Amino acid sequence: MDAIDRLLHLAAGADLPGIERSTSYGTPSLKLRGKFLGRLLDEDTLVIRCPIEEKAMLMQAEPQLYFQTDHYRGYDAMLVRLAQIDDERLAARLERAWLMQAGPREAQARARRRG
Numbered sequence: 001m002d003a004i005d006r007l008l009h010l011a012a013g014a015d016l017p018g019i020e021r022s023t024s025y026g027t028p029s030l031k032l033r034g035k036f037l038g039r040l041l042d043e044d045t046l047v048i049r050c051p052i053e054e055k056a057m058l059m060q061a062e063p064q065l066y067f068q069t070d071h072y073r074g075y076d077a078m079l080v081r082l083a084q085i086d087d088e089r090l091a092a093r094l095e096r097a098w099l100m101q102a103g104p105r106e107a108q109a110r111a112r113r114r115g
Contacts, residue, residue, distance in 0.1 A: 003040055003082055004028045010091040015110060016098045030094075035101040037094070038077075046080040047072070049097035065089065076100070 001009065004021060007030055011019045022031045029039035038048035050058070055078045059066045065085045066078050080093060099107055 002028075003043070003046065004030065006082075006087075007038070007046075007090070007094060010087055010094055011098070014091045014095050015113060016095060017110070018102075018106070019098065032098060032101040037097040037101060041079065044082055046082055047077050048080055048093050049076055049100050050078045050093065051096070051100065052076050054096070062089075 008019065008021065011030070018032050019030050019037065020032075022029045022034075024031075024036060024039040027040045030037040036049065038046050041047050052074070055066075055068070055076070059068065059078060065081055067081070068078050072078065080090070082090075085093075102110070
């Protein structure tokens with residue numbers, strides 16, 4: 001299973017509707033109704049949306065998983081080492097990115113479905 005298929009599989013399991021395979025900057029990506037969620041920087045690294053206030057905490061807590069380059073400083077995205085991250089953590093990051101892009105009604109509908 002390639003990285004994008006892994007992410008799509010996790011999205012389906014986490015009840016994150018509307019995620020579509022796409023491209024960004026010539027690399028495979030995931031979008032929600034055309035809005036950027038994440039993309040492969042290379043075969044080992046995912047760029048994923050993340051609130052800036054969470055990004056610093058995550059990178060400090062688990063630097064073996066999360067990091068940034070100068071290009072992403074000040075931007076609401078961080079880098080993820082795909083070979084190092086387990087599916088549970090990766091699904092949580094994907095869910096957070098989805099919530100950043102979903103509208104309030106969509107997020108509320110998902111919350112109701114999940115009980």
